[in-house]
Amino acid sequence: MSGLDQALQRARVADFYNGLGAANRPVLASAVISPRRTSLTIRPLGEASGPGSPTGVGDMFSAVLSGITGRVVITAVVASLRSAERQRELALRIIPGVPADVAAAYLLFLVLGLVGAPASRPWWRRLWPPEAAAEYAGRVGYLAARAVRGLCFLLVFLPLSACLSVPLILARNVWGAAAACRGLLRWRMRRRAAAGG
Numbered sequence: 001m002s003g004l005d006q007a008l009q010r011a012r013v014a015d016f017y018n019g020l021g022a023a024n025r026p027v028l029a030s031a032v033i034s035p036r037r038t039s040l041t042i043r044p045l046g047e048a049s050g051p052g053s054p055t056g057v058g059d060m061f062s063a064v065l066s067g068i069t070g071r072v073v074i075t076a077v078v079a080s081l082r083s084a085e086r087q088r089e090l091a092l093r094i095i096p097g098v099p100a101d102v103a104a105a106y107l108l109f110l111v112l113g114l115v116g117a118p119a120s121r122p123w124w125r126r127l128w129p130p131e132a133a134a135e136y137a138g139r140v141g142y143l144a145a146r147a148v149r150g151l152c153f154l155l156v157f158l159p160l161s162a163c164l165s166v167p168l169i170l171a172r173n174v175w176g177a178a179a180a181c182r183g184l185l186r187w188r189m190r191r192r193a194a195a196g197g
Contacts, residue, residue, distance in 0.1 A: 036086050040079045106159060113158025116165025119172075123161065124153050 032039040082090070092100035094107075113120065128149055136142040 033083075036083060038081045038083060040081055042079075109159035109162045110155075112162035112166050113160075116162055116169045117158060119168045120158060120161040120165040123165075124157050127157075128152070 029040065029042045031041075089100055094100070094103045131142060131145045131149065133139075133142045136145065
């Protein structure tokens with residue numbers, strides 16, 4: 001199996017296939033494709049029945065030789081490969097184990113929640129009132145409780161309340177800008193009236 005031996009010494013996939021072809025023996029390549037992974041099996045054509053069942057004299061000699069010398073004789077290559085789409089999704093992940101779309105949506109809602117924080121902060125105070133230092137035996141417990149409350153507000157409540165707090169903040173800002181424009185117009189009209197009179 002010098003062809004497989006040579007192929008496995010190569011660094012790139014193209015060199016691997018060239019190494020397989022260098023043995024001047026036909027190879028059987030079979031692939032089982034699924035949405036997430038592709039299983040690729042490459043073995044010389046004479047060994048299509050499986051790597052563990054010697055079928056010819058050469059295979060039996062390879063098995064005996066590997067038993068005597070202690071060297072593993074390669075009879076097939078089996079690879080479990082990720083699909084290109086799955087590899088792209090894994091490369092985009094910010095947090096291992098969390099799909100990239102979920103992490104991106106969470107970050108978006110977290111940023112929007114920060115924008116709407118002035119509106120959601122009073123809601124949070126009603127939901128989880130601030131700690132009183134007298135309720136805790138020591139300063140460390142009080143500070144730990146404040147830290148837990150702050151992290152829950154930042155990491156859980158802000159993203160969840162963003163859908164309500166951001167439109168409310170935008171409406172307040174639009175209303176404030178409209179009121180400022182009305183006040184400016186009234187001021188200019190008074191000045192014109194004072195200058196004309």
